[in-house]
Amino acid sequence: MATNATWYTNGKGKNVKVLVCKDYETLSKRAAGILAAVVNGKTDPILGLATGSSPVGTYKELIRMNEEGTLDFSKVRTWNLDEYYPLAPENDQSYHYFMNCNLFDHVNIDKNNVHVPDGNAADIEQAGADYEAQLDEIGGVDIQLLGIGNNGHIGFNEPTDVFVGPTHVVQLTESTIQANARFFEKIEDVPTQAISMGIGSIMKAKKILLVANGAGKADAIAKTLEGPITPFVPASILQLHQDVTIIIDEAAAANLKEYKPEA
Ligand code: GLP
Numbered sequence: 001m002a003t004n005a006t007w008y009t010n011g012k013g014k015n016v017k018v019l020v021c022k023d024y025e026t027l028s029k030r031a032a033g034i035l036a037a038v039v040n041g042k043t044d045p046i047l048g049l050a051t052g053s054s055p056v057g058t059y060k061e062l063i064r065m066n067e068e069g070t071l072d073f074s075k076v077r078t079w080n081l082d083e084y085y086p087l088a089p090e091n092d093q094s095y096h097y098f099m100n101c102n103l104f105d106h107v108n109i110d111k112n113n114v115h116v117p118d119g120n121a122a123d124i125e126q127a128g129a130d131y132e133a134q135l136d137e138i139g140g141v142d143i144q145l146l147g148i149g150n151n152g153h154i155g156f157n158e159p160t161d162v163f164v165g166p167t168h169v170v171q172l173t174e175s176t177i178q179a180n181a182r183f184f185e186k187i188e189d190v191p192t193q194a195i196s197m198g199i200g201s202i203m204k205a206k207k208i209l210l211v212a213n214g215a216g217k218a219d220a221i222a223k224t225l226e227g228p229i230t231p232f233v234p235a236s237i238l239q240l241h242q243d244v245t246i247i248i249d250e251a252a253a254a255n256l257k258e259y260k261p262e263a
Helices: 026-042 056-068 096-100 123-136 174-183 199-204 217-227 233-238
Strands: 003-010 016-023 046-049 077-080 082-085 141-147 168-171 193-196 207-212 245-248
Touching: 003 026, 026 046, 026 056, 026 141, 026 207, 026 245, 046 245, 077 123, 077 245, 082 096, 123 168, 123 193, 174 245, 199 233, 207 217, 207 233
Parallel strands: 016 245, 046 077, 046 141, 141 207, 207 245
Antiparallel strands: 003 016, 082 193, 168 193
8 A cells, every 4th residue: 555654664773763754745744743742642741843944844734733723832832942143033034033934923822932042142151051951940842853954963063073962052064054045145144153952952852853855864864863873963863862753755765774664
C-alpha cells in the first residue's frame, strides 16, 4: 500500500526516530500532530519553538487545528530558540515578528505566555543568563521544535570546536548570513550576531522534534544522524537525547546510508 510517510531505523536504539515523508505537506501535518498531542496531553503545556522556513507549514497546520477547535493555546507557554542581535522585536526581520506573523497572531495564545530572547537588551549577556534561568525554572520545555541549518546548526549554535551549553551570544558564520540574506533587502542588513539557546538549553527539552526538507539539508541530516557527535555538526548532539523525532522529506533523506525503512 502506498504511504505518504515511512519510519526509518538504523537498528540501534530507539531514542532517535526518523520519519521520511513524501512531501512538505505530509511532513508539516505529522510534525503538527506531535506538537498537538503534547498540548492536548497536559494542563500546562510548554512548547519550545523555532523560526526559519522549515516549520512554517507546521505552524499553518497548528493554526488550522486551532481554528477548527481541536487545539487550544489558552494554557500554552512558549520559549523560542533564538533572536538576532541587535534587533528590536518590532523590526519585521526579527524572530519576534516572524513568530507573531506565522503563529501567535492567529491562535488563542496569551502573549504574556510567549518568550523570545531579547535581541534589543542593553545587557545582552544578562539577557542570556535570565533566559536560561527561566528555562531552569520551568524544568525545560515539554517539546522543542527545531529546524536545521545547511551546516548542521540548531538554533544559532554554529559549527565550532566546543558545544556551548547555556543561552549565549553567537557570532553568525558567513554561510548562515548568506543563507538568511534572502529574508533581508540586502546582505549588509543581516545582523552578524544573535542570542541563542545553547546546546545544553536545547538538550533540557523533554522531547525534541526536528523538521527539515529539501536537498540542501541532505548532507546536514546524514551527518546529524550517522556521523560522529561533534560540535562541528551541532545537531549531531541529538544522538544523545532520549526522545528525538526527526521528520524529513525524501530529498532531505537522500544521503542516509544506515537508516532504512522499518521492516
Ligand atoms: C536559522 C535559524 C534556525 C533554523 C535555520 C534553518 O538560522 N536560527 O533555527 O533552523 O535558520 O532555516 P530554514 O528552515 O529556513 O532552512
